[in-house]
Amino acid sequence: MPSLWRYAAMLPLDASEAVSLGEGLTPLVPIPGIGARLGLAQLYLKDETRNPTWSHKDRFSTVAVSVARSLGARVVATSSSGNAGASLAAYAARAGLTAIVVTFAESAGTMIDQAQKYGAIIVPMRHKADRWQVLAEGMDRDRWFVTSPFRSPVVGSHPIGIEGYKTLAWELVEQLDGRVPDWCAVPVCYGDALSGLWQGFRQLHASGIITRLPRLIAAEVHGSLATALAQGSEQVSDVGASFATLAISLGASRSAYQALAALRESGGLAVPIGNEGLLELQQDLASSEGIFAELSSVISLAAISALRRNGTIAEADTVVAIATASGLKDIEISRSRQAAIDGFDGPAEALRYLEQVADL
Template sequence: MLPCAAEDAVTLGEGLTPLLAAPRIGAFLGVADLAIKDEGRNPTWSHKDRFSTVAVSVARARGAKIVATASSGNAGASLAAYAARAGLKCIVTTFAGSAGAMLSQIRKYGATVLPLVTKMDRWSLLAQAANRYDWFIASPYHGPVVGSHPLGIEGYKTMAYEIVEQSGGTAPDWCVLPVCYGDALSGLWSGFCELFAHGAITRLPRLVAAEVHGSLAAALASGADALADRQMVFDSLAVSIGTPRSTFQALKALRESHGHAVPVGNQGLVAMQERLAREEGIFAELASVTPLIAISTLRQKGIIAATDRVVAVVTASGLKDLDRSVTPDTNDQIFQTTQDAWRWLDAHEPGLTS
């Protein structure tokens, strides 16, 4: 089902991530049957590994020596890891404001990082590299954006296959995920459609895009096919999906699935991240908790019913953007003796010592 022969595969053991019941966070959101597909369990801790395994496999099979991408973090880290596995050179163009932890991860894999002040300059550099030097470009590099390399996007179909397999052969009522340019959304929808066409499932889920600046929501509301740039009126904590304009491929998947797009701001992001970690043991990147806020919004509007089965895709680990989600605690106690520690517990956590 993928555009690459098994013997050509470059793999780090990606996929087969858990689909976890999340009853406590589900009760908080008003959804009795909520499950979380935890893509942070992939080799580089994000769903991008499903893309990179296919893209790098195809690149190496075609004889490419250099792979490149424009990335704020996750895609770059993933492509760098798979390029290292394949013995290829990797170039990552990025921009000021990218999460520091992810840039460090990219460099550890041996990739070359090129930060540019202007985001669009990343694309012009990659376009020149493709034309002059025949680099294999994994990401978009011209506007309007039409998504990343189409063969790499095929890798995201495997999320749909796994969700159905892990759900006993049924599709959920809703599948919600964070969306930037819609690569994962498009690939996920393609996977569900293939399963439906082959008779593996009897119905298709509805998709929801949790976005930042609302280009998909605006296009759905207006009926337009061309997505307009949205004014970026705030600096999103969810840097992985902070684009002012998504793509037609994402819009197409939402329309075909009778889905929705929900703009999500910064308010409540860190609190939701902490609640998910505390109540379900899943530490998600800030962009990855936007689906939970989108579910809450649609539940309050009565669009998602309390009895619907909902799958939220957590696309990356919370370790990816600690520099954005954690404020250093200068008030941490340093205990000189165990007695000091016990006295502190008696005073601040009496339920533990009663």
């Protein structure tokens, strides 16, 4: 089965021990319509919606669960309200392990439903902070293999799983025929994917496969990384959540140091993105390029747009946006923001409507 395990020589486990669902090797798609509107001739989208559970988290889960099984773990566990839990549950099912997803009492919707369908045990906590104590005690007492952060301040997810994100860099260089993009924009919560992507590029550079490195863009919500960069701080502080974001996968008000380090080393930037225009951008990507991405995914394009407007990104630059997950993941949010259309009373009414809204 073709998968990212084609790169097993640079991963922490042999391919013969992999728990795989065919993850990775996702397409790098030119998006010329949006590129033309932004004044970019070489704008690409790395379409991670094509992974088995429809998100980039599968790159993490395949490595984490493979190592967990090889170490004799019987339970894998995570704190998640979304993609990480769904992905871990799928790979645990494939491996014959028990998956525990500790989440928030108010969490609901597609991603929790998805994790349940894969057989995960869902543990909703009334107080968010309690979820980490549950994971820490499960690890200490019952030897759970815990893949997510479980301490405060957050230091990122399990480093073994983050190795899986290195394959993003290897695929990008292959798909660009050995070229290195000038910029890579990644939606960032704690920065696992950003960190792993950077590790991959550094490994390629150290081995002589590439001769230069890209600059990274952290597309974030509340601005903890942008604040740390602006202040020259070695710490990422909690900046608080000033609004309820539509990008629900990225709602944390403090990122992790690993993301800050990757930005500093790459000469990169962090761009805070609010809700304004996100739904329209999601619609634009779907209707003009044929890619339906989660709202949390399209903030990478919003960040590129902001940097193009202020001249930071040049017209001739090669730019890659990582689309981390499918728009089906948060469909209840985007659907609730759209006007409902009542059923039409006969063909004549339907045809009149079409004449109003479509150039047929």
